[in-house]
Amino acid sequence: MSSYQHIVTEEQVKTRVDKILSDINPDISRSQIQSWITDNHVTVNNEPVKANYKCQVGDEIGWTIPEVKPLQVIAENIPLEIVYEDSDLLVVNKPKGMVVHPSAGHRSGTLVNALLYHCNDLSGINGVERPGIVHRIDKDTSGLLVVAKNDYTHIHLSEQLSSKEIMRKYEAIVHGEIPHKTGMIDAPIGRDPKDRQKMGVVDNGKPAVTHFRVLENYPDYTHIECRLETGRTHQIRVHMRYIGYPLVGDPKYGPRKTLDTNGQSLHAKVLGFTHPKKKEWMEFEREAPAYFYETLEYIKKSY
Structure with missing residues (x-):
């Protein structure tokens, strides 16, 4: 096990101990940190605490990360x-x-x-x-x-x-009618400070760039192609939500009322790269699965 310590600052006064540890350990989920607390891997001033303990200036938070x-x-x-x-x-x-x-x-x-x-x-x-x-x-x-x-x-x-030499193109169906044919989203992505289970556009996030073009517009929906410059977690899902056009069927980033597609309508359609040994450009393409086109047909028949 690895052990760590942190002294609570004035800016962190009355902040929950699990929130402070989440900020210090951005790659660890809030629920995982709460399990550390439940299992007595976290102390404040050498005493076990609950996840909702609100810290005071000078509190010494100690924690050990159990071996996985x-x-x-x-x-x-x-x-x-x-x-x-x-x-x-x-x-x-x-x-x-x-x-x-x-x-x-x-x-x-x-x-x-x-x-x-x-x-x-x-x-x-x-x-x-x-x-x-x-x-x-x-x-x-x-x-x-x-x-x-x-x-x-x-x-x-x-x-x-x-x-950024690997080419990755995706097809997606999003809510809303995108009024322009092409666009670029340049917005940093990191952990959503309000929900550690999600990613979001945040000031201190990692650079993320998504290009998109409209394949077809429908009332209330748009069929698009996206090309990734970067590969952040949930990048297309986060970026499209950020500009107001969340993916159809997305339970995490989509609207509450969406089409039932058992998850986001997103397909990695094209992949291209240079073969490391042959030094030849290779490019592959596969059509989206049947549900994707069935969803488009449903949308077409609905207007």
Whole structure:
């Protein structure tokens, strides 16, 4: 276990202890921090406290981060749509509803479980829980992902991501009629200070840029294509909500009244990159799943 301490400042007076720890540990969820408190991993002035304790100037917050037991990732015979494969990498069309890698809430049925059954040679840079995973898409987002089979390939693909050389285009259906044909959203993304389970546009967030163009307008809805310059968590979902056009079916960032599509209407349609060893540009495209076009047809018939 790792132990840490923090002295409460004047600016933090009457702030809940779990809120202070959330601000200090931005990569840890508020619920996780509250579980630390419940399990007596957090003290104030060497005494256990409750999550709603409001701190005073000079309070000494002490906390230990418990060691996380590594997950055992088991190969599972899950069907995969493999778009391309060679000795260095493979491109997969991930279905809607599949989580990319195991986590505390999803220990099986993930893309990684399926990949381990399909091939034994995956890069180890991201550890045993995320072998080969260069980039991710959300559980309810469908579409194309590239997976590295060795560390050399992983490193070079990650460098292309960092330098914005990988091309990623998405299709989405959003609420509202976007009045212009194209647009760019340049707004930093970070943890939403009001809800640690969400991301949001925040002043101290990481740079995030999304380009979009309108494919077709409907009354109250728009079918769009988005191109990512950066790859922040929930980027398209957050950015489209920020400009007033949230994704259809999005339970986290969409309006309360939306179409029932079992998650956001978002598909990673096009993926392009330079092959790390062949040095050739490779580009792949897959149409969105049936539900996406059924939703568009429903919208068309509704007006």
